[in-house]
Amino acid sequence: MTWLRLSLANLTLSPVTSAVNVILMALGTASIVLVLLAATQLSETLTRDARGIDLVLGAQGSPVQLVLSSVYHADIPPGNIPLAEAERWAEDARVRVAIPLSLGDSFFGFRIVGTTPSYAEIYAAELSEGTFWQQPMQAVIGSAVATTTNLRSGAQFAGVHGLGDSGHSHEATPYTVTGVLQPTGTVLDRLILTSLDSVWDLHSHDDQTPRDEGLRSAVSAEAEREPGDAPTDQRGDNTQDHEHDHDHADDQDHSYDHAHEHSDDGANDDHDHEHHQGDDDAAPGHHNGDGNKDDQEQGDEHAHDHADHDHAKREITAMLIRYQSPLAAMTLPRDVNADGTLQAAAPAMEISRILRLVGVGVDGLRAFSAILILTAALSVFAALYSSLRARRSDLAMLRCLGATRWELLICLLLEGLLLSAMGIALGFAVGHGAIEMLGNWLEATRGVSLTGWTWIAAETYLLFGLLCVSIIAAAIPAYQAYRTDVARTLAEDR
Amino acid sequence: MSSPFALDIEKLRFGYGRQDIVNLSKLQLQRDRSLAVIGPSGCGKTTFLHLLAGLIRPTAGTVKVLDQDLSALSDGQLDRFRGQRIGLVFQRFHLLPALTVMENVLLAQRLARVTKDSARIDMLFERLGITELARHKPYMLSQGQAQRVAIARALVHGPELVMADEPTSALDDRRATQALDLLHDSAKAIGASLLVVTHDQRVRGRLDQEFDMGTPQ
Numbered sequence: 142m143t144w145l146r147l148s149l150a151n152l153t154l155s156p157v158t159s160a161v162n163v164i165l166m167a168l169g170t171a172s173i174v175l176v177l178l179a180a181t182q183l184s185e186t187l188t189r190d191a192r193g194i195d196l197v198l199g200a201q202g203s204p205v206q207l208v209l210s211s212v213y214h215a216d217i218p219p220g221n222i223p224l225a226e227a228e229r230w231a232e233d234a235r236v237r238v239a240i241p242l243s244l245g246d247s248f249f250g251f252r253i254v255g256t257t258p259s260y261a262e263i264y265a266a267e268l269s270e271g272t273f274w275q276q277p278m279q280a281v282i283g284s285a286v287a288t289t290t291n292l293r294s295g296a297q298f299a300g301v302h303g304l305g306d307s308g309h310s311h312e313a314t315p316y317t318v319t320g321v322l323q324p325t326g327t328v329l330d331r332l333i334l335t336s337l338d339s340v341w342d343l344h345s346h347d348d349q350t351p352r353d354e355g356l357r358s359a360v361s362a363e364a365e366r367e368p369g370d371a372p373t374d375q376r377g378d379n380t381q382d383h384e385h386d387h388d389h390a391d392d393q394d395h396s397y398d399h400a401h402e403h404s405d406d407g408a409n410d411d412h413d414h415e416h417h418q419g420d421d422d423a424a425p426g427h428h429n430g431d432g433n434k435d436d437q438e439q440g441d442e443h444a445h446d447h448a449d450h451d452h453a454k455r456e457i458t459a460m461l462i463r464y465q466s467p468l469a470a471m472t473l474p475r476d477v478n479a480d481g482t483l484q485a486a487a488p489a490m491e492i493s494r495i496l497r498l499v500g501v502g503v504d505g506l507r508a509f510s511a512i513l514i515l516t517a518a519l520s521v522f523a524a525l526y527s528s529l530r531a532r533r534s535d536l537a538m539l540r541c542l543g544a545t546r547w548e549l550l551i552c553l554l555l556e557g558l559l560l561s562a563m564g565i566a567l568g569f570a571v572g573h574g575a576i577e578m579l580g581n582w583l584e585a586t587r588g589v590s591l592t593g594w595t596w597i598a599a600e601t602y603l604l605f606g607l608l609c610v611s612i613i614a615a616a617i618p619a620y621q622a623y624r625t626d627v628a629r630t631l632a633e634d635r
Numbered sequence: 636m637s638s639p640f641a642l643d644i645e646k647l648r649f650g651y652g653r654q655d656i657v658n659l660s661k662l663q664l665q666r667d668r669s670l671a672v673i674g675p676s677g678c679g680k681t682t683f684l685h686l687l688a689g690l691i692r693p694t695a696g697t698v699k700v701l702d703q704d705l706s707a708l709s710d711g712q713l714d715r716f717r718g719q720r721i722g723l724v725f726q727r728f729h730l731l732p733a734l735t736v737m738e739n740v741l742l743a744q745r746l747a748r749v750t751k752d753s754a755r756i757d758m759l760f761e762r763l764g765i766t767e768l769a770r771h772k773p774y775m776l777s778q779g780q781a782q783r784v785a786i787a788r789a790l791v792h793g794p795e796l797v798m799a800d801e802p803t804s805a806l807d808d809r810r811a812t813q814a815l816d817l818l819h820d821s822a823k824a825i826g827a828s829l830l831v832v833t834h835d836q837r838v839r840g841r842l843d844q845e846f847d848m849g850t851p852q
Binding site: 143146147150151153154534535537538539540541542543544545546547627628631632634 | 691715717729742747748
């Protein structure tokens with residue numbers, strides 16, 4: 142027989158009251174755990190995903206939107222920027238690394254990102270299988286993409302415009318998976334990486350396709366071409382381009398033609414590969430995007446001129462910049478913005494802005510949770526206090542049996558702590574379970590990763606704080622028990 | 636050399652303000668003997684018992700219980716002394732409702748800081764006829780059963796002095812006799828002295844000694 146057993150037994154005397162107290166404490170704890178875990182993991186995710194990216198160059202508009210779309214892939218981009226203009230800044234002495242991004246398509250909701258392999262290096266990503274792309278229409282997929290879609294090296298898939306499944310599908314020009322990345326715990330896990338040329342090529346074939354939710358951003362020079370311009374095909378096959386200048390009404394037929402020609406024209410395919418190999422070898426941020434090599438091999442100088450013209454007209458969605466030195470942060474964003482053509486947005490600054498905005502809501506939720514916990518603590522106090530009055534003679538009898546004042550105090554404190562601890566334990570379990578379920582849902586619908594299988598430092602402090610609150614709630618009844626006047630109680634109870 | 640007295644009281648006074656509730660010049664009870672303190676309601680019998688149990692401290696005088704001057708003990712020491720060397724039985728028993736019969740008895744053994752003695756518990760339960768009730772909660776017991784459990788609880792740690800407050804007051808003649816015999820025999824079986832405080836005149840002549848507390852003050 143121990144004090145713990147006695148305290149537990151006492152709690153069973155009023156099971157409904159005890160259950161209500163446990164539930165109240167559990168609700169308060171769960172809500173504050175939920176807020177803590179969500180806010181912390183969101184902040185960590187934002188910081189982790191932006192690590193290694195000092196600046197984002199993109200179209201003018203909202204800097205938050207630019208960062209959300211280009212760093213977190215969680216928003217539509219504000220627009221496109223001329224590749225040449227982005228490259229001009231990429232060659233600036235203050236820039237150490239510049240990585241171009243072209244967005245616009247997706248597969249199963251996972252964004253297809255036209256970029257260079259350097260993009261994966263930002264996140265220290267390594268391949269779990271296969272290789273990086275060697276030519277256009279080859280792709281490397283993130284770990285979450287592989288898990289969700291079951292795609293493996295060698296598999297083919299067709300992207301669609303935009304982020305939904307309802308966009309125009311590029312069934313005729315499927316991607317081939319060449320590699321799968323190891324999990325990084327970053328946004329990269331949910332991306333499909335390919336060469337810039339893949340995006341440009343793909344959209345050069347269906348330049349008549351309406352922009353899907355503004356996401357069709359990797360617009361090739363061909364797409365921007367004036368009606369009178371001579372078409373330029375990277376394969377040097379002008380007729381090919383005409384075949385892909387299609388209306389949506391006859392998408393299917395064109396797709397068929399397109400696939401047919403690709404499969405039949407083995408020479409062109411080989412030729413293409415060489416050309417794009419050259420493109421992909423270009424240094425990050427110095428992607429020349431040219432079709433010159435192709436054209437020279439064809440001996441077509443006219444096409445060469447057009448390729449230069451294409452490069453000048455090519456657009457990307459954004460350019461991710463890493464500074465040569467921290468001092469660049471003082472001048473480069475200011476210079477880019479002053480130039481007027483592009484917008485420079487620093488992810489760190491935008492993250493803190495987002496977190497400040499989110500923080501207002503988080504603070505509100507925390508305050509609400511604190512009120513819930515306070516209510517639970519008051520309820521524990523009321524329950525103990527009322528049970529104390531009903532059990533005064535029991536406490537007096539305990540003293541007669543040899544219990545000291547301190548033992549009675551500990552007995553009551555234990556009762557309060559047990560009630561609270563059960564509620565707190567239940568609250569932590571519910572909070573973590575809810576975050577896990579919320580995380581699963583967000584992962585599937587928003588690409589935001591949250592997990593309940595974690596323990597953050599703030600939870601330790603919360604646990605300590607909750608136990609302190611519980612002790613305080615039990616302290617007054619416990620002190621009353623300590624001060625029990627045994628003789629008077631027994632005399633009154635005769 | 637230990638004193639031959641279980642109780643040795645001298646010039647004991649207790650009261651509030653100028654009014655004495657207990658005023659007793661001398662009273663002694665030899666070890667292994669039994670004593671009935673009899674008096675009408677309100678004469679201070681229960682207060683007297685509380686003084687002997689160390690639940691309250693006297694205004695003046697000396698109370699030696701089992702050769703221990705209670706005034707020399709601190710509150711904590713008094714609690715331990717009471718738990719280890721005295722067994723108390725009250726009119727309303729005060730069994731803890733959250734615990735079973737067995738747990739009530741075990742708790743007394745634990746509070747007396749003695750090692751759990753299952754053989755002693757079995758012997759007591761058998762003697763008192765409550766073996767079958769070990770897993771019962773107090774609300775499941777009749778008054779007689781509850782009283783026997785209360786006696787078992789008072790004796791389980793082997794006290795040297797058993798004190799009972801009005802153990803027969805609410806009982807009919809037959810049950811009062813049974814209860815008193817049970818207390819007396821049980822205390823005797825473990826070699827403990829017995830003090831019964833009561834206004835019940837049926838107790839007269841049944842114990843070794845009697846002390847009349849007189850009229851109410």
